[in-house]
Amino acid sequence: MNKLAVIALGGNALLRGDQKGTIEEQEDNATETFENLVYLFKEGYSVIFAHGNGPQVGNILMRNDAGEQLYGIPQMPLDICVADSQGGIGFMLERCMLNVLRKHNIKRNIITLVTQVVVDKNDPAFQNPTKRIGKIYNKMEADKLAAEKGWIFKEEVKIKDGWRRVVSSPKPLDFFNADTVEKMAREGNIVITVGGGGVPVYIDEDNRVRPLDAVIDKDLAAAMVAKKVKADEYYILTDVPYVYANYKKENEKILEFLDYADTTKYLAEGMFSEGSMAPKIKACLDFIENGGSKAVITESKKLQDKNFGTKITMEYDETDLHKYDK
Amino acid sequence: MNKLAVIALGGNALLRGDQKGTIEEQEDNATETFENLVYLFKEGYSVIFAHGNGPQVGNILMRNDAGEQLYGIPQMPLDICVADSQGGIGFMLERCMLNVLRKHNIKRNIITLVTQVVVDKNDPAFQNPTKRIGKIYNKMEADKLAAEKGWIFKEEVKIKDGWRRVVSSPKPLDFFNADTVEKMAREGNIVITVGGGGVPVYIDEDNRVRPLDAVIDKDLAAAMVAKKVKADEYYILTDVPYVYANYKKENEKILEFLDYADTTKYLAEGMFSEGSMAPKIKACLDFIENGGSKAVITESKKLQDKNFGTKITMEYDETDLHKYDK
Numbered sequence: 001m002n003k004l005a006v007i008a009l010g011g012n013a014l015l016r017g018d019q020k021g022t023i024e025e026q027e028d029n030a031t032e033t034f035e036n037l038v039y040l041f042k043e044g045y046s047v048i049f050a051h052g053n054g055p056q057v058g059n060i061l062m063r064n065d066a067g068e069q070l071y072g073i074p075q076m077p078l079d080i081c082v083a084d085s086q087g088g089i090g091f092m093l094e095r096c097m098l099n100v101l102r103k104h105n106i107k108r109n110i111i112t113l114v115t116q117v118v119v120d121k122n123d124p125a126f127q128n129p130t131k132r133i134g135k136i137y138n139k140m141e142a143d144k145l146a147a148e149k150g151w152i153f154k155e156e157v158k159i160k161d162g163w164r165r166v167v168s169s170p171k172p173l174d175f176f177n178a179d180t181v182e183k184m185a186r187e188g189n190i191v192i193t194v195g196g197g198g199v200p201v202y203i204d205e206d207n208r209v210r211p212l213d214a215v216i217d218k219d220l221a222a223a224m225v226a227k228k229v230k231a232d233e234y235y236i237l238t239d240v241p242y243v244y245a246n247y248k249k250e251n252e253k254i255l256e257f258l259d260y261a262d263t264t265k266y267l268a269e270g271m272f273s274e275g276s277m278a279p280k281i282k283a284c285l286d287f288i289e290n291g292g293s294k295a296v297i298t299e300s301k302k303l304q305d306k307n308f309g310t311k312i313t314m315e316y317d318e319t320d321l322h323k324y325d326k
Numbered sequence: 327m328n329k330l331a332v333i334a335l336g337g338n339a340l341l342r343g344d345q346k347g348t349i350e351e352q353e354d355n356a357t358e359t360f361e362n363l364v365y366l367f368k369e370g371y372s373v374i375f376a377h378g379n380g381p382q383v384g385n386i387l388m389r390n391d392a393g394e395q396l397y398g399i400p401q402m403p404l405d406i407c408v409a410d411s412q413g414g415i416g417f418m419l420e421r422c423m424l425n426v427l428r429k430h431n432i433k434r435n436i437i438t439l440v441t442q443v444v445v446d447k448n449d450p451a452f453q454n455p456t457k458r459i460g461k462i463y464n465k466m467e468a469d470k471l472a473a474e475k476g477w478i479f480k481e482e483v484k485i486k487d488g489w490r491r492v493v494s495s496p497k498p499l500d501f502f503n504a505d506t507v508e509k510m511a512r513e514g515n516i517v518i519t520v521g522g523g524g525v526p527v528y529i530d531e532d533n534r535v536r537p538l539d540a541v542i543d544k545d546l547a548a549a550m551v552a553k554k555v556k557a558d559e560y561y562i563l564t565d566v567p568y569v570y571a572n573y574k575k576e577n578e579k580i581l582e583f584l585d586y587a588d589t590t591k592y593l594a595e596g597m598f599s600e601g602s603m604a605p606k607i608k609a610c611l612d613f614i615e616n617g618g619s620k621a622v623i624t625e626s627k628k629l630q631d632k633n634f635g636t637k638i639t640m641e642y643d644e645t646d647l648h649k650y651d652k
Contacts, residue, residue, distance in 0.1 A: 087413020
């Protein structure tokens with residue numbers, strides 16, 4: 001049976017920090033990313049993609065605000081905005097990937113799913129919403145929106161009279177259609193799922209599926225998918241070639257091979273920044289402790305060259321590189 | 327083998343003309359629609375849903391305009407807007423349907439796909455774009471947008487200095503992942519696909535998949551799906567209980583049982599209005615002439631009562647009703 005990999009696309013793979021977010025930029029980034037992954041398809045890997053949606057859903061939220069202000073169009077709740085972004089980004093990724101596959105004469109179907117991810121309504125994250133989303137308002141506007149829509153606001157530290165909506169980021173527990181996704185992927189189809197971390201829902205006391213005003217970390221969602229489909233490998237494609245110890249400090253050091261115990265220790269010591277690398281490390285640990293054989297964090301353009309990338313395995317394993325040499 | 331039905335959801339099933347388009351309205355309409363379809367699930371039908379996106383993608387286009395005006399956020403092209411609407415509406419339909427199924431103890435997976443529909447770049451529709459979309463501009467604004475974005479505008483007859491963007495509505499020829507959709511549906515999964523008629527793409531001379539500024543009629547797209555998956559029955563759920571001869575005239579007459587020959591004749595005579603009923607009739611004829619056994623046009627709330635609905639079959643068949651009696 002071919003190896004099954006789950007790949008979380010984020011950062012530069014979708015949109016660079018210095019870009020405006022035009023569709024041309026997004027398509028170019030996606031195409032370059034998939035060119036870098038052609039070797040995986042050629043090696044016969046079964047692949048499931050997850051992807052971020054930060055800049056895109058940010059724009060969708062801003063457009064919702066603008067549409068209401070200018071034209072009185074009812075704003076959609078966050079769950080619909082996330083689902084919208086799954087459609088738009090998913091289509092864009094599917095089309096760009098199809099063209100890369102066609103160019104390289106690789107015959108694979110790509111199936112893009114709209115995906116709900118189940119969270120616990122009593123997740124402690126709901127006690128302390130931290131994820132800042134959408135437009136920055138002044139106090140008066142923020143108070144008005146809080147009263148009208150029940151939104152929660154926190155002050156922006158660097159902006160005078162700047163208030164931003166915050167939502168919770170609960171832990172992903174499960175996703176709908178896991179069996180189908182695994183089956184489709186193992187049959188050779190490339191599957192795109194849990195876009196933007198998935199649309200967060202919970203199951204209420206009457207067994208109904210209800211949406212939540214929340215966002216799910218896409219790396220954690222992808223790791224949850226990797227666990228559920230029993231993937232062999234888990235890749236997080238981001239903006240740096242490695243995970244570093246003491247990142248951007250004088251004693252910065254590349255961490256190329258990490259075992260489970262050391263990684264857990266570094267994480268507990270606060271080695272990785274909460275806003276960016278820590279959730280990725282948590283996602284990798286979650287995958288490894290649930291039977292995954294290898295998790296890799298790197299840039300998409302560095303993935304094929306096995307000299308790059310931080311490889312996390314249960315046991316320290318520096319020979320990893322050579323196992324994949326042809 | 328269970329019967330396979332393709333159902334196109336439009337009109338009241340998604341949003342009534344007198345509604346603003348809030349998410350609560352959409353969810354209520356969807357829930358009511360699926361309650362009306364429970365009998366089909368109970369009878370063991372395999373079901374594939376297609377759906378419209380008119381009001382939703384209209385709002386998405388308006389929000390894109392507003393976001394650019396107010397915040398300078400780059401507008402997304404029409405293909406991305408349609409894909410966004412597939413995500414948002416698809417999720418909303420999936421969640422509402424899941425809750426109806428759960429209420430009735432029906433165990434079925436629902437799988438929502440982001441779907442590209444292939445059209446011919448040389449479709450004659452591209453010579454004469456007729457589908458009005460997005461905001462109504464004045465001449466000056468329209469000229470500016472035409473120059474900047476290459477959009478084509480036509481004057482609104484009833485609005486002074488009102489100009490609206492027009493795009494083409496080419497014929498749907500094929501859709502990606504048809505085999506997978508058929509397989510999933512026949513295995514008992516409910517599949518939602520070709521939302522809003524599908525994202526229109528064409529295959530260029532280099533075998534690349536390219537998007538198009540166009541919209542595809544959702545009833546024609548659904549009929550195309552019904553043909554490709556070899557469905558037994560095709561349902562169009564809309565705002566009227568029947569198709570009528572001489573609709574809204576003094577001599578209006580219900581057409582309950584129609585055969586292929588009569589329907590073709592009525593269509594050619596201009597009996598059905600081009601903007602609304604004619605494409606639905608064309609979609610049904612397309613399905614029937616390609617081997618489908620029955621096409622039905624009605625309201626969702628009338629579907630279960632076989633006394634309602636216009637049934638189109640190859641041969642005139644008034645006994646149709648009794649075949650489905652229990």
